[in-house]
Amino acid sequence: MTTTTTPADTTAPGAGRDTVLDASGVTMRFGGLTAVRDVGLHVRAGEILGLIGPNGAGKTTFFNCLTGLYTPTEGVVRYRGTVLPHRSHLVTQAGIARTFQNIRLFANMTVLENVLVGRHTRTSEGLFSALLRGPRFRRAERESEDRAMDLLRFTGLQDKREHLARNLPYGEQRKLEIARALASEPGLLLLDEPTAGMTAGETTATRELVLAIRQQGTAVLVIEHDMRFIFNLCDRVAVLVQGEKLIEGTPETVQNDERVIAAYLGTPFEGEPGEAEAAEVRAAEAHVHDETQVHDETHPREGDED
Ligand SMILES: Nc1ncnc2c1ncn2[C@@H]1O[C@H](COP(=O)(O)OP(=O)(O)OP(=O)(O)O)[C@@H](O)[C@H]1O
Structure with missing residues (x-):
């Protein structure tokens, strides 16, 4: 292509x-x-x-x-x-960050971990720094966690930070997707x-x-x-x-x-139709009903007695 x-x-x-x-x-x-x-x-x-x-x-x-x-x-x-x-x-x-029509979370990771994954495009720590777990890495990690917790508070998920994503109710999984997307700022x-x-x-x-x-x-x-x-x-x-x-x-x-x-x-x-619309529909239906009755009276069906 x-x-x-x-x-x-x-x-x-x-x-x-x-x-x-x-x-x-x-x-x-x-x-x-x-x-x-x-x-x-x-x-x-x-x-x-x-x-x-x-x-x-x-x-x-x-x-x-x-x-x-x-x-x-x-x-x-x-x-x-x-x-x-x-x-x-x-x-x-x-x-640009996005969420998906079908929720795409890391089901077996915690709520906090899911948001931390969303931060990876905003952290500059390389592989060596991560392996050595030096002071710079630990500071960056703390900052990421603080930011992730801010987002969990923002989306109302702070009390669920240690829950596995798959155990969240549906509506909260959607919120978590949004929190994770926001983590990339x-x-x-x-x-x-x-x-x-x-x-x-x-x-x-x-x-x-x-x-x-x-x-x-x-x-x-x-x-x-x-x-x-x-x-x-x-x-x-x-x-x-x-x-x-x-x-x-x-x-x-x-x-x-x-x-x-x-x-x-x-x-x-x-x-949703309001009371005014519902009243209009009822009036129209009543009108049709009246018309039908008039029609029936002026043109009696076959077999009707005088
Ligand atoms: N990867 C693909 N390969 C071939 N056809 C595709 C692909 N993705 C989407 N289509 C087709 O492109 C058209 C648009 O699909 P798309 O999913 O973008 O629509 P949509 O407006 O998002 O629909 P919905 O509201 O149902 O989600 C459809 O005919 C779909 O079958």
Whole structure:
């Protein structure tokens, strides 16, 4: 697979000086299937951007192109103005961290150890230093542990530090994935369906956590199918359909766009029906019922007695 940079080597529309991520002309083909086609997207510092779309729209493939897991067939991805290499550890080192749709933790390591693993791109201690366990190494180790504990407090997992990751409830495993991603001190965090399988309470807690992450200066790009979560959280939302970007804009613009409604949302997003809507439905049903009765009275069915 080759990487073509020339035709699409421009910045995404709207990208400016405060842009952290600038992906332009990203195309990913798997044999005859084009999973992502000419997608441009930028994320600004301090922004929470949502990426939505039907199943198979190419959202995760696009994430994989951003994080160096895939080498896009065409296109360029820049982080703070620098073109990213197609190696995931180098992308993490550059400042982009991610979580996965299917949780990927070290199941038999403790909560604290999982976060410490996430720190490795930010520690400079080499193999010799580690083997000798000299004062420099021990100091670096202490600092890493302090930072990891800060993150466990930040995500509310401090009391679970010695628990094995596999013994955590599902919602806490998702939090731990986020804590581990934050351990690399990213400027941009990519979350792939962070609330999948969560209870309503866990989803609300995740929303609070994402807002707190932004507050601390990390921009967030999030894939999610939970529209309430997306539209209540994001500053902007981009919609992928069949590998192409259909629209990008504020939650209000996107949720009222007829193409998005037709291709994805199905009906305008209004949250759960409220009492007013329920009353309208009851009135309409009563009306239909009355009409039917009138119809029956004026046109008696065969066999009806006068
Ligand atoms: N490694 C791969 N090899 C071949 N085809 C792939 C590969 N990864 C993804 N695809 C295909 O690319 C298309 C986009 O898949 P992708 O997983 O990116 O969609 P998605 O929007 O993330 O879907 P979902 O919301 O269901 O997770 C699908 O048709 C999928 O089958």
